Amino acid sequence: MPSSQFSLRTISKSVLETEYAVRGAVPLRALAIDRELDDPELAKKYPFDRIVYCNIGNPMLLGLEYALFLRNYIALVLAPHVLTHSDAEICRIFNCNQNCIDRARAFLAKNPSGLGAYTTTKGFPSVRREVADFLERRDGFPADPEDIYLTDGASLPVKAVIKLLSGPNPFDSAILLPIPQYPLYSATLTLCSVHAVHYELHEEDDWSVRMDELRRRVDEHHATSKSTIRAIVIINPGNPTGSVLTHKALSSLVDFCDEKGLVILSDEVYQANIYAPEPEKDRPVFHSMKKVLREWEKAKGREGPSLFSFHSVSKGVLGECGLRGGFVECCNIPKDVGMELYKVFSLCLCANTVGQLAISVMTNPPDDVGYKKHTQTVFESLERRAQILSRSLGNVPFMTCETVSGAMYAFPRIYLPEYFVTEARKANLPPDSYYCLRLLEDTGVCTVPGSGFLQQSGTFHIRLTTLEDESRFEDFLLKIRNFHFKVWADASEPERTRVEEEIKRRMKK
Amino acid sequence: MPSSQFSLRTISKSVLETEYAVRGAVPLRALAIDRELDDPELAKKYPFDRIVYCNIGNPMLLGLEYALFLRNYIALVLAPHVLTHSDAEICRIFNCNQNCIDRARAFLAKNPSGLGAYTTTKGFPSVRREVADFLERRDGFPADPEDIYLTDGASLPVKAVIKLLSGPNPFDSAILLPIPQYPLYSATLTLCSVHAVHYELHEEDDWSVRMDELRRRVDEHHATSKSTIRAIVIINPGNPTGSVLTHKALSSLVDFCDEKGLVILSDEVYQANIYAPEPEKDRPVFHSMKKVLREWEKAKGREGPSLFSFHSVSKGVLGECGLRGGFVECCNIPKDVGMELYKVFSLCLCANTVGQLAISVMTNPPDDVGYKKHTQTVFESLERRAQILSRSLGNVPFMTCETVSGAMYAFPRIYLPEYFVTEARKANLPPDSYYCLRLLEDTGVCTVPGSGFLQQSGTFHIRLTTLEDESRFEDFLLKIRNFHFKVWADASEPERTRVEEEIKRRMKK
DSSP, X not given: OOGGGOSTTTXXXXXXXXXXXXXXXXXXXXXXXXXXXXXXXXXXXXXXXXXXXXXXXXXXXXXXXXXXXXXXHHHHHXXXXXXXXXXXXXXXXXXXXXXXXXXXXXHHHHOTTTTSXXXXXXXXXXXXXXXXHHHHHHHSSOOOGXXXXXXXXXXXXXXXXXXXXTOSSTTSEEEEEEESOOHHHHHHHHHTTOEEEEEEEEGGGTTEEOHHHHHHHHHHHHHHOSSEEEEEEEESXXXXXXXXXXXXXXXXXXXXXXXXXXXXXXXXXXXXOBOOSSTTSXXXXXXXXXXXXXXXXXXXXXXXXXXXXXXXXXXXXXXXXXXXXXXXXXXXXXXXXXXXXXHHHHTTOOOOHHHHHHHHHHHSOOSOHHHHHHHHHHHHHHHHHHHHHHHHHHTSTTEEOOOOOBTTEEOOEEOOOHHHHHHHHHTTSOHHHHHHHHHHHHHOEEOEEGGGTOOOTTOOBEEEESOSOGGGHHHHHHHHHHHHHHHHHTSOHHHHHXXXXXXXXXXXX | OOGGGOSTTTSOHHHHHOOOGGGSHHHHHHHHXXXXXXXXXXXXXXXXXXXXXXXXXXXXXXXXXXXXXXXXHHHHHHOGGGXXXXXXXXXXXXXXXXXXXXXXXXXXHHOTTTTSSOOOTTOOHXXXXXXXXXXXHHHSSOOOGGGEEEESTTHHHHHHHHHHTTOSSTTSEEEEEEESOOHHHHHHHHHTTXXXXXXXXXXXXXXXXXXXXXXXXXXXXXXXXXXXXXXXXXXXXXXXXXXXXXXXXXHHHHHHHHHHTOEEEEEOTTTTXXXXXXXXXXXXXXXXXXXXXXXXXXXXXXXXXXXXEEEESSSTTTOOGGGOOEEEEEESOOHHHHHHHHHHHHTTOOOOHHHHHHHHHHHSOOSOHHHHHHHHHHHHHHHHHHHXXXXXXXXXXXXXXXXXXBTTEEOOEEXXXXXXXXXHHHTTSOHHHHHHHHHHHHHOEEOEEGGGTOOOTTOOBEXXXXXXXXXXXXXXXXXXXXXXXXXXXXXXXXXXXXXXXXHHHHHHO
């Protein structure tokens, strides 16, 4: 056989079928344009001088400042020889306080090999204790460090758990996924040969779940398909939707999972990003699935569904995406199944130690004025931008946008004129992908088409982050607004009127 | 359905079937004993006061010192506000030189968001350029930064490539694995539903490959099985064997892969760990598979097999296991297949940025006396320990050990008396696992049974690292020697004589 047997025909079908739009065609085109912008001649082609990467929640790329305490603490643990100098000198050089130095020394006393050794599979015991304490404070229920794995970001443990759930044989198992969803989930299900069974989030009802519909969906699936639904993915606060689930909704979901025997995968990486939609109204509240589950169990007097909940330092107010720190808490997992999960994690040996330390700072924040002020400032800016973004996009003609109550994204619905849809078809692209490419080439704003997240059939959306630098935020919004205007300027008057009325009708509902 | 549907009966069969001995039963028992040693009362049960973790190549856990330059460079990039002080002051506080400061500044100038943002899927372009330059210097052939992915350690890209190779349907594909092998490979094949087809490394012939046997193995497989062999795993220097492949052996492997249309997965994480077996003899030489492949292509005037080669900062002389820095170079990969691999890596977004910087230091080491002296000292100590370990174990009665020419492990063959094998059977354990558990409980030395790596049927081995602190090395060897003595002390004289003669006969061959 020739060397050429290595081809698309021989490689994994599941890899071929996997889609991952967040780093798909639009972002790849953005990277190519970005390279051209470095060349003064080529740059002339474009009516902008930089790419605004709104395709992915990557705050520091768009200018977020790091938390001094976090970086100083990690730097001191990384370079412990610095700790031989006087505390006063270290404080001056690092612009840190005594607390930071003491904490670095305490960590090294407990972990003499510092950051250089593989840790145990679950991570540093002392950091897992800090995570457990954080969860106890958050939920008012006990947490066991033995149930916690420190991980490289949150994507990795999601993949491990889905692999575990993939059933004795390929396509034995199915998992409930919301529409829209974060494409990590659809991609991982495809890679693991697990069926995705979709349930809709209702856009006009604040992206909420309808429980009767969900129940019907499961019964329907089990009546007509051979695969068994084993789990449900819940993303709260929502990505890409920006919505926050209520206590009642979460409690109904626990009921439902208990009734159907489902495992819960709760993606809570945006738990610190909860915004007041309007300043005069009450702030929405984040309820962790773990808390709701334990309350449910207390009321029923028995154990409820199994739960994996995921968190990370990449989001929140730290935004430390590059350090890849995450964790998963495993609740109500049968002991023997837990040992199997341990084995899957062992294969990667352990999460990077710097990410583990970042998790320590996130879950056990210092009692430090500077740190508090920094995180508060970041939070308020994120909140302002979330409000402005959804309000402004909601006011663009031929576009609607639900309130961004949480996370870092808006997911506006874009209406597209017929001529534009025809152009997209000619270009052999979904209309929203075509829209995102045109928006990118016209404005430098890089977004992700709604089709990458799945969306109700016949509707089109884009997802964009709230992360553009606040000083340029107005300009950024104007660019999107002008582009959408231009798209509609070429449409016929009757079509414009018809769609405007359709939107009005929909908004009244 | 009740919540209890989450059980061993419903989870992934491939997860259930996966084995990973490096963090398996023996190391788990070691962790449990380690916890007991913290309690003065419980500690009395054991005739030792610490566990020597020889189960895994984790140098800093056993006392390896870090390279100052590497840690300082990363610390300065992590905490760039420190760079506002005078260079003289920074040099004094960090015990670093100007070079380190300049390099940190240069990195930040190229990468203004520093370590806090997700990088592109392949990693920092500037670091990939450094890796490419390193490969060019190493091999004398060009390397393209676009063919390089910076990764979280080397295990992760191995898993991604095997997933890619897993074929359109489960068990369509097979991959050639050496016996013995590193269990990451067998475990990942099981997880990805790929058949393992084994080829033997011949212990008494320096763990070498016999090409005629390998060809026969492939032809046999294709004559009798439905799956197609798509790739071969080569571990050079060998893990667990400690052997180093010759140029001739590698060149024959390229011939063979070209003939059979196989992709090569070349695990070269121990490329810097090459030891002179005896001081008066020539040092064995590391030839990278890439270099041998390019030479082969030059001679043939055409493209050869596809190659993935893996490297990491966890081994070598840096031993930075916790930072999880690795890379894979992809050669001769069809462009469309390469795009599929890109997609798989995109799902994890990017490798942790600190590990990426560590790769930069490894591949572009500073022109710094301190750094050179440190790495030289570490290397010489590793070399001494490798030599002492294989020589000493080779001299233990009822044990043989091939020369450790590379990597960080010895893989001695242990002969076991009949009564001991019977005891193991009664304990329902493979005899070598039983041996490792008894060794652990008797001496505190934690090793991995040969069965975890696969071994020629009817033979027993253990793998242990060369990493115990040099000042305690003699004591550590004595413990193993005494334990093995004790095992044989209880055997009958006729059995002792018979096995001694068998070993003599074998050694003469």
